Amino acid sequence: MTIRVAIIGAGIMGAAAAYALSRRGAEVTIFEQFAARHDRGSSHGATRLYRTAYFEHPDYVPILKRAAAGWRELERESGETLLEMCGVFMAGMPENPLISGTVGAAEKHGLSLQRITRNEASWRFPWFALDPAMETLIEPEAGFIYASKAHTALLSGAKAHGAALHENRPIDKWDVASADVGITVDGQRRGFDKIILTPGAFAGSLKGLGERLVKPMRKKLYWTSPENQGFTLPIGFLPFGIEEPDGRFFYGFPAVDSDGVKVGEHTGGAALTNPDDDAIDYSDQAGRDIADFLQRRAPGLSSTTTKEQSCLYAMSPDGHFIIDLHPDDERIVFAMGFSGHGFKFAPVIGEALADLAFTGETIKEFDFLKPERFS
Numbered sequence: 001m002t003i004r005v006a007i008i009g010a011g012i013m014g015a016a017a018a019y020a021l022s023r024r025g026a027e028v029t030i031f032e033q034f035a036a037r038h039d040r041g042s043s044h045g046a047t048r049l050y051r052t053a054y055f056e057h058p059d060y061v062p063i064l065k066r067a068a069a070g071w072r073e074l075e076r077e078s079g080e081t082l083l084e085m086c087g088v089f090m091a092g093m094p095e096n097p098l099i100s101g102t103v104g105a106a107e108k109h110g111l112s113l114q115r116i117t118r119n120e121a122s123w124r125f126p127w128f129a130l131d132p133a134m135e136t137l138i139e140p141e142a143g144f145i146y147a148s149k150a151h152t153a154l155l156s157g158a159k160a161h162g163a164a165l166h167e168n169r170p171i172d173k174w175d176v177a178s179a180d181v182g183i184t185v186d187g188q189r190r191g192f193d194k195i196i197l198t199p200g201a202f203a204g205s206l207k208g209l210g211e212r213l214v215k216p217m218r219k220k221l222y223w224t225s226p227e228n229q230g231f232t233l234p235i236g237f238l239p240f241g242i243e244e245p246d247g248r249f250f251y252g253f254p255a256v257d258s259d260g261v262k263v264g265e266h267t268g269g270a271a272l273t274n275p276d277d278d279a280i281d282y283s284d285q286a287g288r289d290i291a292d293f294l295q296r297r298a299p300g301l302s303s304t305t306t307k308e309q310s311c312l313y314a315m316s317p318d319g320h321f322i323i324d325l326h327p328d329d330e331r332i333v334f335a336m337g338f339s340g341h342g343f344k345f346a347p348v349i350g351e352a353l354a355d356l357a358f359t360g361e362t363i364k365e366f367d368f369l370k371p372e373r374f375s
């Protein structure tokens with residue numbers, strides 16, 4: 001029997017769920033409050049880091065292996081290159097989370113890491129200036145995702161398998177009845193068999209879901225001067241993550257278009273009460289922090305920034321994802337709290353949401369992401 005599924009939110013997670021469900025034969029309808037692929041949420045932009053030896057928590061590693069397979073399958077179906085497994089360069093103090101967590105996850109799961117001497121780091125990556133005490137390594141099973149192409153491929157793939165996408169349709173209410181579950185759209189109730197909630201940083205606006213667990217945070221991204229356009233993958237400029245001795249974590253990407261090198265800070269950011277709130281503007285401080293980072297750590301690049309963009313993190317209390325059936329009704333499935341590191345997982349999250357919608361269960365590797373850990 002075909003199941004009718006409504007998905008609320010067409011960010012990368014809603015798109016991935018729509019793709020997985022429609023391929024398995026579900027009748028999928030996606031509702032997005034803005035235009036598809038808008039820039040007011042978390043999923044816009046050209047690139048996202050991909051890493052496998054996951055310093056955030058080693059239990060993500062098995063899920064990441066499935067995610068990589070999912071990206072490759074989407075590449076085959078869409079005909080696009082989506083995942084560039086070029087390696088990621090990392091530097092930080094050996095005892096701090098980036099290096100110790102990456103090494104720990106690699107050891108636990110038998111992943112390879114190339115530990116490189118400071119001498120090798122300085123001739124391979126001459127644009128960086130690092131502290132003598134920092135450890136340097138390259139993770140080979142890492143790289144970056146062409147994010148906007150990936151988002152388009154998932155939405156187009158879902159549509160090709162019959163999913164319907166309704167743009168500019170904010171859903172502020174869902175309900176459960178004995179016969180079905182419903183959402184109210186344009187003042188009218190529409191009934192479905194299942195609802196999947198993938199609202200990103202807007203989770204707090206949906207009753208009974210993210211008010212307690214998800215807090216929006218605004219981050220800024222910067223593109224360095226076009227003088228840095230030549231810092232591309234072919235010259236050996238790998239995506240990088242550098243953790244300062246004080247814990248601040250900066251990352252960047254090779255130039256993939258005329259905007260040049262993109263740099264951001266994973267730590268920091270402005271906590272918001274409302275994700276649409278533009279009142280808190282911390283861009284001066286964030287811009288100064290990036291310029292300071294570039295001057296100190298990347299003197300081989302121009303430290304002038306020529307473009308900036310906002311993006312939202314949907315922070316969970318512990319920085320880990322929250323994925324499960326709704327405690328009040330098992331016909332409601334949700335995935336939220338991606339805390340600024342979810343994009344790389346999208347294909348496997350889509351499959352897990354499809355499993356949960358079809359059978360009420362998914363693979364045990366997702367157990368550590370259930371919300372009961374907060375109770």
Ligand SMILES: Cc1cc2nc3c(=O)[nH]c(=O)nc-3n(C[C@H](O)[C@H](O)[C@H](O)COP(=O)(O)OP(=O)(O)OC[C@H]3O[C@@H](n4cnc5c(N)ncnc54)[C@H](O)[C@@H]3O)c2cc1C
Binds near residue numbers: 040170311
């Ligand atoms: C600056 C920045 C850098 C990042 N870097 C990385 C990285 O390098 N690697 C990585 O893996 N991840 C990274 N991330 C995180 C990753 O991008 C996010 O985890 C991911 O995009 C979250 O997707 P989402 O679908 O949950 O949220 P969103 O993309 O925000 O999608 C949610 C959608 O739901 C819609 N919506 C919400 N409520 C409603 C409603 N009531 N009715 C209708 N529609 C609704 C919203 O409009 C939105 O389109 C980064 C994020 C940012 C901001």
